[in-house]
Amino acid sequence: MNRLDLVVVGAGFAGMYTLHRARGLGLSVRVFEAAGGVGGTWYWNRYPGARCDVESMEYSYQFDEALQQEWRWSERFATQPEILRYANHVADRFDLRKDIRFDTRVLSAIFADKRWIVRTDRGDEVSAQFLVMATGCLSCANRPDAGGLDSFAGPIYHTGEWPHEEPDFTGKRVGVIGTGSSAIQSIPILAGRARTLTVFQRTANYTVPANNAPLDPDFVARIKADYRAFRARNSLQINAFGSNMPRSSIPARALTPGERRAALEARWEYGGLFFLGAFGDLLLDKAANDEAAEFVRGKIRGIVRDPAVAELLSPKQVIGCKRLCVDTDYYATFNRPNVRLVDISETGIDEVTPRGVRVDGASHELDALVFATGFDAMTGTLLRIDIRGRDGRTLKDAWRAGPRTYLGLSVAGFPNLFLVTGPGSPSVLTNMIVSIEQHVNWIADCIARLRAQGRAAIEARPEAQEAWVEHVNAVAGRTLYTQCNSWYVGANIPGKKRVFMPLLGFPDYVTKCDEVVAKGYEGFDIS
Ligand code: FAD
């Protein structure tokens, strides 16, 4: 059996950077990746309209000054093909591919005799001292079990597993199930390609315009003149992005109605996720939140001509407690004569038939079906792998009551196993590349320290883990984030334990991680 220092699972931005850092430490390392190339999210999510909602100048690595200087983004919010080109550029530049085994899925990782034994679907069996799960938070597609699905005569797609050859929807009657970020990005484009587009909506979602545009060369030059300082300012934001339009510190109640309206209007015009920063307490105070929510509903009524459709598109839940969506022409798409919105909030889908979808007894005839139904987020991908720690205990068993980690990086009972952006870390509430780099640096520094001190293993203490889980819940409990059926709490997956999985607040989290190290890896057992 091949003996390695480190196995990494996944070659998205997390796995790629882990490989780069591991090489710098002189570790023998192998990366296994189920996809045929690098890029993770951006390899799989090739649906029309896919692009980032964190600005391009921020949604990139900062570990290498030459890299961030040489790469040129073309738009304010980069498209999926451009981000995938960037990932491939990084792989070429740092010669990463030679240590990545593509088209290879890890099936199991078992801790035995102080080493991790990793097995893949291609028959690999390797052992490693350390194991890094860079498997992604949004990498396990959720394909709801709609009755009759197998009988459907046309093609079925999932936005998160989009084919490499773009489907031709010309002249086709296309159905989209879901109205989350992926649907909201793809619906305006699909509507322009298909003969008819029928959108099946379970929960209306808030979305704000991206106001995307080509990047202004002067803006880019200003950032590149001192990219490090720009990155540093962003890392001090609660979500690790957006220092150009920081969250207001002023609570809504300290403003007059006219000032509140002006603040919301300015953010709506600016475009993107910054909308949620209009008031300091927008995600803390229900009255402040209600005002922002009603503002968006007013915009919907102003854009969508049919009042009944506008009403159906108007979300009722707390704004921001499901991830806010960012769109180009989403609401206006429902003014097109070839687009129909079908409310399935009360009835769900009765069944899929060979010729379409039946809802509440009515048939909707379709030639193709698109599932934009999201992911079994944060835990799904990990729990698909048979991971067994000390004494043969499975991760599935350890997480039966919901995911439990220390710092989102480590799990008690699973020595030398590291999670990148795991549950209990800021992860999906941040610019994820920033969180990824912070985690990978922490992990790499930890491995370097252990080796320098001649130590073999590190493992989270159960009591530190319990205290951390409590802390994550307490932070979430002070906000409005827990108040709706989001994938942050696992509500999109039937039977999934409801736990608010990410941690709010990047800067405080970084301080905590640094303190843990400064105190000799407080909360960990090192042997
Ligand atoms: P991924 O990119 O998910 O990579 C994980 C890799 O692990 C995958 O390639 C997968 O194939 C592989 N893998 C998983 N299990 C196994 C296994 N058992 N064996 C082998 N390989 C395995 N974040 C932002 O910050 N800003 C954005 O604008 C943004 N937009 C997004 C848009 C979409 C459509 C989606 C789905 C997510 C978006 N995200 C965004 C989140 C995005 O996932 C992260 O930004 C980032 O790309 C995650 O990188 P990663 O390497 O951690 O995980």
Ligand code: NAP
């Ligand atoms: P999502 O936000 O989870 O949305 C899934 C949609 O499918 C929701 O409307 C959901 O309805 C619906 N749905 C799920 N199961 C269903 C069922 N059984 N029957 C009917 N409808 C069902 O997934 P996503 O849109 O793929 O986005 C996931 C995350 O990826 C985002 O939140 C974001 O973090 C990231 N992302 C970002 C961007 C970007 O702009 N950069 C783009 C895409 C994705 P309910 O709301 O009722 O559950």
